[in-house]
Amino acid sequence: IKEVTSPDAPFIFNGNNGEVFLVNLTRFEMGKIELTGSSNFGETWDIPYPQITHSNNVFNPTGSCESDGSINIYFDSFKFSVSGYRDYNIFKSTSTDQGQTFSVPVPVTHFPGYDRYPFISSYKGKNLMNFKSNREDPDRNYSFCFGALNENTDLLSAPYLYHYAITFPDIHFTNINIIAIAGSYSNLKSVKAIYSVKNVKDSIELFDDGLHSDTLANDFIYGNKIIRAEIGARYEITISLTDINNTYAIYNAGSILPLPGAGKGLVFDVNKIKMPLDNKGNLAQISDPNPPHGKIITASYEDLLILWSAGFVLSGYSEDSLWASGSAYAAHVQDYYPGNVGSSKDDLRNRIYTVSSSDVPFGPTWHSWRTAVELGARFYDGDKDGIYNPKDLNSNFQWDPSEDRPDMLGDLTAFCVYNDAVPANLRQYGCPPQKIEVRQTLFAAGGCPDSAFGNTLFVRYTIINKNPGVPIMDSVFFGFLSNPELGRDGKDYIGTDTLRQSVFAYKKTADSYFGVNPPAVFSKIVQGPVAYIQGVTYNDINQNSKYDAGIDTPVDTAYNRLGKYLGYESFPGAGNIPVYSTTNFMVIDDIDDPPVQKEKIRNFMRGLSRFGATIDPCDSLFSGGIYGGVNCNDVNGRMAYSGDPITNYGWISKLPMNQRTLISTGPFKLEYDKPVDIIVAYVIGRGSDQFNSIDVARGYADAIQSSYEKNFPGLYSYKEIKDTSLLIIGNYELFQNHPNPFNPYTIIKYTMEAKSRVTVKVFDILGREVATPVDEEKERGNYQIRFDAGSLPSGVYFYQFRAGEFVSTKKMILVK
Structure with a gap:
């Protein structure tokens, strides 16, 4: 038994003359491989051999003997390549004098990515090697490759994509910045970003000249931009690498939605x-x-x-x-x-x-907010149509209160x-x-x-x-x-x-x-x-353990304050x-x-x-x-x-x-x-x-x-x-509820020109009053209420806003 202190597993293989070889790494000397032999099938390890040395750390040694008597030792090692990334390849050191001397290790594989864990086996008189690699996989996943030693070469290995980044360098523009860090055994001839949007394919060349958002020239970092990408459209992107031998590889760079200001x-x-x-x-x-x-x-x-x-x-x-x-x-x-409940x-x-006060009105971040609204974000509905649509309606290049804007x-x-x-x-x-x-x-x-x-x-x-x-x-x-x-x-x-x-x-x-x-x-x-608490925030006149507007007596009022653009919601009979x-x-x-x-x-x-x-x-x-x-x-x-x-x-x-x-x-x-x-x-x-x-x-x-x-x-x-008064549009006004149709909640908004007694009542299709969500005095301003129709059947309803002499009625539809 031989004690081995190798950091990696040792490997034993047979020689041509009955000897047994054991190859392992030298502990604490990571650039050296130790080879010993036994003439009696491992009872004693009595044949010393010189150490094999390499300029970098070595891992996973293995070996084989050829029919001509030569001894080959294989291992994997790395060198630092582009931007500090590691190139792992498999090396070989050979002895043609029965182990008295070994050659300087030379690479067997030349892939600028990950080739590791060589394993040698024999088949019909041939020595075969398989190894772990992430070559030729668009997602850079690992698989196993193999080849016949002394027959196959790896001089046309594919280029490799070490890393890529897809960003939006300026939230005020919808340009997509693409960076690719690439390497190749042979010089690269072309690096491209191929993209597909709405079933239309296109591509852009990426450059390593220091002029295309690619840092420095000739540093193997390639870059360029997709100009004026469509906000919210799905872009499928791949990176294509081609070397001077026309050996190419394509790597998936995933999907992206151009949404400036979002991450x-x-x-x-x-x-x-x-x-x-x-x-x-x-x-x-x-x-x-x-x-x-x-x-x-x-x-x-x-x-x-x-x-x-x-x-x-x-x-x-x-x-x-x-x-x-x-x-x-x-x-x-x-x-x-x-994401939302039920989404991926x-x-x-x-x-x-994100939106900032320094963002250009109606610019990219305001349009990205459309997607935020799809996910549940609030918005200021300037044109009162219930839909977020940030358009400069009067083309004056500034936001006006009659136009939509983000929350x-x-x-x-x-x-x-x-x-x-x-x-x-x-x-x-x-x-x-x-x-x-x-x-x-x-x-x-x-x-x-x-x-x-x-x-x-x-x-x-x-x-x-x-x-x-x-x-x-x-x-x-x-x-x-x-x-x-x-x-x-x-x-x-x-x-x-x-x-x-x-x-x-x-x-x-x-x-x-x-x-x-x-x-x-x-x-x-x-x-x-907000909570309705019987006996604390309201007096339960009808003793049904819930607050009923117009029947029970509110003792307190809760508020949900949303800022000057969206106003606030009030909840009589509730408290914060x-x-x-x-x-x-x-x-x-x-x-x-x-x-x-x-x-x-x-x-x-x-x-x-x-x-x-x-x-x-x-x-x-x-x-x-x-x-x-x-x-x-x-x-x-x-x-x-x-x-x-x-x-x-x-x-x-x-x-x-x-x-x-x-x-x-x-x-x-x-x-x-x-x-x-x-x-x-x-x-x-x-x-x-x-x-x-x-x-x-x-x-x-x-x-x-x-x-x-x-x-x-x-x-x-x-x-x-x-001046918050700029946000008050017209005199008294009632706006269309949102959403509509709804189930069971909807928002009703109205504007007060002056302090007045206000009622908002809901009627069914026969004109019967079914709810009074508001009945109180209000100050001048913008207001909105959340109407709960959970107790009402599906159908058409009318809601009526009354403030002083002003009366306005609109239709809404409840669908359950």
């Missing part, structure tokens, strides 16, 4: 906060979508790390079955695929769509949609998909860096139950999850500001990362979900649910077995311990202390560390750690196909020291909430028009 991942960058996001609900941490892939990008503030990961969690009941789902890398929760996660439309909030808006289709066996919480769809919109303002909006980023979650088999998902909680990293020392504290509906992370001392004034990061619920709880938990808290995960996260969202126990602020085990003479029994355990760290009064966090924060709101219902909008925000303050940073963030949070109550005028104070 699978991006960094939302418009103010001091830079927020990476993907199209599955993950915030603050993504893999870089641009090559070289694999680099992790995290959220930053003033270009310094501020958040390691962020996202959301949901928990509720479908009938009597508890479920939980979410999306957040740091919590190992990845339950959502890109690989649909090319499943991207993040642009602030100076940058990003929209995507995802759904909980990840199978139960791949989920952290082990729950089956519930057919929940989330339409996510990030928005923020640029401009003044020292304003509240220059230090705030908003996220609107539109959550929809798309499961017709579960008409109502009950007792739903929504949690906004964050893993703050104020620097890199893992010594953060957290607190809760109940007045500002926020949980926040802060430092108690200066640090080496941010210096003497580390920031404070607030995670804030700006708008809670405030924060229910805040908590923090450590890394160890998310490693339980999946069967208990859904109960644990549910407990966290309800402000309990992971085991469901009420948190007692008097118990020091929860890493906090009570200061300033406050009675710990008077402190709400659902709001973690709700004291004031500036004055050191109340319940204060006392253990610095790598924090994860969760701020939750609920409970509410998810009714079938009825969207629920929740708006959260990151508000970051950086003052003169660590405690002044908290005070600055509080001031920003107050300003943000005040602006929200006025429908976000502060979002448009820098680059957008200021």
Whole structure:
């Protein structure tokens, strides 16, 4: 027995004179191969041979003896080729003097890609070699090739495509930029991109001259552009490579939809906060979508790390079955695929769509928004036809209120949609998909860096139950999850500001990362979900346990504020649910077995311990202390560390750690196909020291909430028009509902010229009044309501808008 320390498997083969050869790599000397022989069938290894050396690392040695007595040793090795890519090929070293000397290794294969794992066998007196390769495969998959040694050569091996990239270099133009990194044993003669769109084929030549978006000349990086590609049309692209011997290869480059301003991942960058996001609900941490892939990008503030990961969690009941789902890398929760419920996660439309206040009106990004609207994005319907069609109707090269535009909030808006289709066996919480769809919109303002909006980023979650088999998902909680990293020392504290509906992370001392004034990061619920609560938001006059407009007495009114372009929705008799709880938990808290995960996260969202126990602020085990003479029994355990760290009064966090924060709101219902909008925000303050940073963030949070109550005028104070009256068209006006026909929800919009009493009533085909969705006094402005016809049969209906002396009636069709 011979002990072998080779990093790869050794290989034994027979000689022509009864000897046995063993070939293996020399450990720690990766460019050397050791060959030993045995004259007694391996009882002893008594025949030494010289080492075979190669200029680069060697792998997977094998060998054979030829009929003429020569000994051939084969192995694979690589050299660095174009742009750092590796060319793997198979080499041979030969001895013609019975192993006394070996030749310098020479290549047997010449493919500029991946030829590895040679294996030698004999057939009818011939030595054959097969090996693993990705040559001649359009998708660069691996297969096995073979040839007869000493008979076949590889001098006409096909060219190889190392990498390609298809991008949109300028969102203001619909040009497709194509880059191909290619190599060939013989010089390349031609590199082409062949594309097909709407059954029409065409091609463009790619160049390596440094003049066609191909970096430098003669660096084997080829490039060119498809000019004025059609927005939203599917392009099938292949890359064709031909060398000077006319040996060619064709590689698939996939499909692409030219959608300027859209991508699978991006960094939302418009103010001091830079927020990476993907199209599955993950915030603050993504893999870089641009090559070289694999680099992790995290959220930053003033270009310094501020958040390691962020996202959301949901928990509720479908009938009597508890479920939980979410999306957040740091919590190992990845339950959502890109796209609408029922769609393919690989649909090319499943991207993040962006529009900016600096984009050209009616330009490429506005047209890309058509696809976003197909996926559920909102839009401003200037011409009131219910269809998004961004056209410059009066050809004045600027947007006017009678023209359509994207749902642009602030100076940058990003929209995507995802759904909980990840199978139960791949989920952290082990729950089956519930057919929940989330339409996510990030928005923020640029401009003044020292304003509240220059230090705030908003996220609107539109959550929809798309499961017709579960008409109502009950007792739903929504949690906004964050893993703050104020620097890199893992010594953060957290607190809760109940007045500002926020949980926040802060430092108690200066640090080496941010210096003497580390920031404070607030995670804030700006708008809670809408809920009708009997005895709280309305008085149930007819005692049927639901709110009936015109019969029950509203005590409160909820709002869904959509910005100045889309106005806002009001819900008399309902309220916006405030924060229910805040908590923090450590890394160890998310490693339980999946069967208990859904109960644990549910407990966290309800402000309990992971085991469901009420948190007692008097118990020091929860890493906090009570200061300033406050009675710990008077402190709400659902709001973690709700004291004031500036004055050191109340319940204060006392253990610095790598924090994860969760701020939750609920409970509410998810009714079938009825969207629920929740708006959260990151508000970051950086003052003169660590405690002044908290005070600055509080001031920003107050300003943000005040602006929200006025429908976000502060979002448009820098680059957008200021006079919201420009958006009010005509005097009083009622617009066609959208969608129409509908089932069971539709949007009814109307305009108020002046403050007045307003009613919107719905009548059936016989003129009988069947619903009164609006009956209240309204201020001047634009309004829209979501009408629920779930209790009505299919048919033709009329809706009537009355404001003072103005009356208008339109027809709508309910199809179930």
